[in-house]
Amino acid sequence: MKPAIEIRNLGKEYKLAPSQPYVALRDILSNGAKNLFKARKEKEKFWALQDINLDIQPGERVGIIGRNGAGKSTLLKIISRITPPTTGSAIIRGRVGSLLEVGTGFHPELTGRENIYLNGSILGLKKAEINKQLDAIIDFSGVEKFIDTPLKHYSSGMQLRLAFSVAAHLEPEILLIDEVLAVGDAEFQKKCIGKMEEVSKSHGRTIMFVSHNLDSLRKFCSTTILLNGGRLIEKGNTEKMISLYVSKHLETNAEMYWEQGIESYNKEVVLYKTWLHDENGVIRSIYDTTEKLGISMDYQVMKDNVPFTHGINVYNQEQVNIFNSHDVTTGNTDRQKKKGRYTATVWIPGNLLPEGIFNISVAIFLPNPLDVLIHEQNKLSFEMHTDYSKLSARGTYSDDFPGVIRPLLNWELIKND
């Protein structure tokens, strides 16, 4: 049988535009005069993807991992024909469905039912197919009651559930998924993965799946490819690729795993994982300054009634310890922990940190007297940037804006005459 996806020498080159990706006519006109007398300056270029050769067999479920900027999303975008390659070619055998986002094209003014039709059709379903699946989609989403209400009245959770339901009912032979399964509540996520798994197993669906969430890769994909700097490092067994990735390639540290766990000196607590995530639980290492950022720890308490609390230290790129936080909320009320597995999360509010790179240390400790059980220093790091489409402390000011913190403060104005 011929491979479902055959990729040969695929490459994608981007021109680096310093500030904006598109061109303003006025710049061309005003620069035109200058350029007449000057030699043309070449734009800086870089290869987002280079020399990719890959065969994916029908029915194979392949994960794609790599650091931010490794070329994962570019690869999916080329295969789903959103952007063309610069070199090489690919042959795709079968109907392709791509899920680079859930709820693409959702419109707030349309009702849930209308959005199912719109979104389904954008994702490549025929109207007849949507008609056939409509009841199943509505049923699956669990928002029957509101199905004829405009989407703008839905909570964000409900919108996600509806979007996922449409996605879960896609039945192309080849499905490309980018990160999207990481959003939404955990239980519903599981339901969706279950549904997709069921379809993919019984229909032999081929899947390419990009994720930062190593757990869902483990569950979902038998093989995984590892990308780094736009090149394909290796394709192989998922477990093997994940450990290669974690040991050799993971430099952005939105997530830290310990296969065996980090044991406290008294063997009472074992830390397995710590990670950074947004409000939806998506693990990532880049945030805009208005976003809330969660820091979670996943650990095991080995015996009953162990007393401890949690803490973090936050450092900026000049290694200044900007602030620390000790858990005085769950730590005080429930200091004696029962045996079992826990996840502790602390939220750094939006509009607190300026742009830059920050390092995080996580700790499990007893405050009085100080007894440090686990202190993993600078294990996580993230980058803050400004999203000018949102209201941040910058407003629309884009010049140098110093300061160790960047709170969004209220101003008052009184007219005195």
Place this chain on the structure above:
Amino acid sequence: MEKFITHIHPPKGVSLGLRELWQYRELFYFFTWRDIKVKYKQTYLGIIWALLQPLGMMLIFTFLFSKTWPINTGTIQYPVFVLSGLILWNLINSAVSHAGESMIQNANIINKIYFPRLIIPGSSVLVALFDFLMGFVIFIILCFFYQQNIHFSAIWFFPAGIIVTIIAAFGAGSFLAALNVKYRDFRYTIPFMLQVLFFGSQIIYPLQSIQQTWLKYVLAVNPVNTALEFFRAPLSSAKVDTAVVGIGLVSTFLLLLTGIYFFRKTEAYFADLA
């Protein structure tokens, strides 16, 4: 399964891609349906507004030109003459300006999923056609009100006028849509260009009233003039000016081909730019 084979390679050559457009006709329908639905959900007055605006303009022009500064429109009464011009003008005006903005407005979808991009400016044109059809009903009512004779040849002349308008709007709209993605500030020039086009079209005056033959033939390049020549033929005893129509048809099809060619040539990179 072997039925769907997709070859992906760096862009080379330009085709019109009509077959693919046909495969995606349902999406075409859904985009148009979405825009119409959203438009009229947001403003309940939307439909009435679409009707009142050309009627209001008609009253202004009629007052101006029939009382103070009479224009000879032959056997067509001036209100009918000007309304026929205004509804076709509204069709091309709203189709071109919406199609021109459409790619930027739908950038989030373009970045996330593949479909033939021409659907987007295409559906903007269809939305404008929907508004036009309502204006058309008002126009017919007005014809009865003024007891305007409509020759039975309207059965092909009306559609011919509408089709010429749509083809021109689609050509110009997709050209501008592609240009807008590349040069983001180009959009500011569109309203001005449309304004110029308005006065270069025989909307408030008949082309035949122009004394200089050369000027008439220059203006004939404007597809709106051909469209109106067709559209008004069944209302008037005057014959269709074949020279004007000939020039207009050639320029309309050239506009369509240039528009689609330019759009198709740049569309591969829309996702990188948008």
